[in-house]
Amino acid sequence: xxxxxxxxxxxxxxxxxxxxxxxxxxxxxxxxxxxxxxxxxxxxxxxxxxxxxxxxxxxxxxxxxxxxxxxxxxxxxxxxxxxxxxxxxxxxxxxxxxxxxxxxxxxxxxxxxxxxxxxxxxxxxxxxxxxxxxxxxxxxxxxxxxxxxxxxxxxxxxxxxxxxxxxxxxxxxxxxxxxxxxxxxxxxxxxxxxxxxxxxxxxxxxxxxxxxxxxxxxxxxxxxxxxxxxxxxxxxxxxxxxxxxxxxxxxxxxxxxxxxxxxxxxxxxxxxxxxxxxxxxxxxxxxxxxxxxxxxxxxxxxxxxxxxxxxxxxxxxxxxx
Numbered sequence: 548x549x550x551x552x553x554x555x556x557x558x559x560x561x562x563x564x565x566x567x568x569x570x571x572x573x574x575x576x577x578x579x580x581x582x583x584x585x586x587x588x589x590x591x592x593x594x595x596x597x598x599x600x601x602x603x604x605x606x607x608x609x610x611x612x613x614x615x616x617x618x619x620x621x622x623x624x625x626x627x628x629x630x631x632x633x634x635x636x637x638x639x640x641x642x643x644x645x646x647x648x649x650x651x652x653x654x655x656x657x658x659x660x661x662x663x664x665x666x667x668x669x670x671x672x673x674x675x676x677x678x679x680x681x682x683x684x685x686x687x688x689x690x691x692x693x694x695x696x697x698x699x700x701x702x703x704x705x706x707x708x709x710x711x712x713x714x715x716x717x718x719x720x721x722x723x724x725x726x727x728x729x730x731x732x733x734x735x736x737x738x739x740x741x742x743x744x745x746x747x748x749x750x751x752x753x754x755x756x757x758x759x760x761x762x763x764x765x766x767x768x769x770x771x772x773x774x775x776x777x778x779x780x781x782x783x784x785x786x787x788x789x790x791x792x793x794x795x796x797x798x799x800x801x802x803x804x805x806x807x808x809x810x811x812x813x814x815x816x817x818x819x820x821x822x823x824x825x826x827x828x829x830x831x832x833x834x835x836x837x838x839x840x841x842x843x844x845x846x847x848x849x850x851x852x853x854x855x856x857x858x859x860x861x862x863x864x865x866x867x868x
Contacts, residue, residue: 560630
């Protein structure tokens, strides 16, 4: 019976769950194929590293890894973690990728592993995602990448990327589904007690992501006004008048320093404020809407769905204290 080689790249400072989560999914898929009597190709999963092991993860867990293979695997998956900021500049890894990447059937990353793929140029012109705390950094340092900040995982051609940590399990389940179908992937998901398709995007897990953008002068003063009173009717004209610049100039400052228009920033601050109230108070959705500057509960629901990927009531049920 044939097999598919899946190599998972780790490095000092790796987030261990980025590697172990997908590893368990692929191992579970082999068991599911046996359980269902399927004849599909089994996975041979190996942790790989560019340096000698064992590899110490960012939490201190030690992981055993083999050297990078001399041949191209079917799937090459890159884990993330704080160590990625050094690992992305590993010259040996880049030489290996240049030699073998054309023969790899698909390349994937979990969490900040996207920075390694981006540094190697593999995400240029592609849609990709990463952990919500690293989205702005990925956009800033690799402008050729089309970053999708809310996605749990993204497939663009033969390149797959995912959000952080446990999202690597979502990604691996999607890869198994692509290889063996939904029944196999669903069985693995049930064994792991996770959703095959997680409801909502990763924005529902973000906290304070829009709180401290890098801005100065009139833009910073406008940000402070918005955050102090998100419930006010902050039109661009009113903000511009409050900070003493033209509407056009303020809009340009926001796009340059924050990356969004003033109106979009107001919307995101209001959603962030609504999240906090939903988490920490028993206030009804209508009351939360009014306190955060929305005209009514329906306006909050529509905006919340667009920004967080879930309804306010669902968000409260998952995250209320």
